[in-house]
Amino acid sequence: MLDVATPRVKPKDPIPDLVESLLVELGEDPDRQGLKDTPDRVSRAMRELTDGYGVKPSDVIAGAVFDQDYDEMVVVKDINFYSLCEHHMLPFFGQCHVGYLPKGKVVGLSKIPRLVEVFSHRLQIQEQLTREIAEALEAALAPRGVGVVVEARHLCMEMRGVETPGGRMITSCMLGTFRRDPRTRAEFLDLVKRN
Numbered sequence: 001m002l003d004v005a006t007p008r009v010k011p012k013d014p015i016p017d018l019v020e021s022l023l024v025e026l027g028e029d030p031d032r033q034g035l036k037d038t039p040d041r042v043s044r045a046m047r048e049l050t051d052g053y054g055v056k057p058s059d060v061i062a063g064a065v066f067d068q069d070y071d072e073m074v075v076v077k078d079i080n081f082y083s084l085c086e087h088h089m090l091p092f093f094g095q096c097h098v099g100y101l102p103k104g105k106v107v108g109l110s111k112i113p114r115l116v117e118v119f120s121h122r123l124q125i126q127e128q129l130t131r132e133i134a135e136a137l138e139a140a141l142a143p144r145g146v147g148v149v150v151e152a153r154h155l156c157m158e159m160r161g162v163e164t165p166g167g168r169m170i171t172s173c174m175l176g177t178f179r180r181d182p183r184t185r186a187e188f189l190d191l192v193k194r195n
């Protein structure tokens with residue numbers, strides 16, 4: 001008797017079939033040439049845009065936290081991000097500004113944009129995105145305080161005419177001294193506003 005290895009069939013990605021049904025439901029012909037590869041492409045795009053689910057924020061920062069006696073404010077501003085709103089799965093995008101006041105620990109600067117990316121690559125609402133970034137930094141560094149400001153355009157509102165095109169929504173989350181001390185908060189907001 002031949003010992004034939006059973007071929008390992010990869011479980012089929014269910015998203016393309018769902019997209020095909022959606023196309024039909026919208027009145028399209030999924031067999032026409034322009035749409036032939038669309039279900040596969042949509043699947044790949046959606047998986048990429050939501051790949052933040054598989055990543056633990058603490059793993060992003062781990063290995064890049066350093067002991068340091070620096071006690072001035074650290075600010076990383078104008079971090080571009082793209083996310084999908086959890087209400088319509090349509091894009092909202094803009095800039096994120098992050099500041100913290102270290103207490104013996106700092107994080108490698110490239111890790112902050114990466115953290116923003118991990119949280120924005122999930123279905124989100126802007127208020128929650130803002131808070132999650134602040135709380136992840138607070139948990140990782142135990143700093144004196146953290147401030148996060150997010151400015152974003154929401155296509156679900158603009159494209160549906162709910163909001164004027166180009167209008168931006170601004171959210172902030174202030175923790176620790178950024179919340180308690182108006183001077184610290186003002187210093188951060190001033191640095192964010194400066195060009």
Ligand SMILES: [Zn+2]
Pocket residue numbers: 085086087088089090156157
């Ligand atoms: Zn929406």
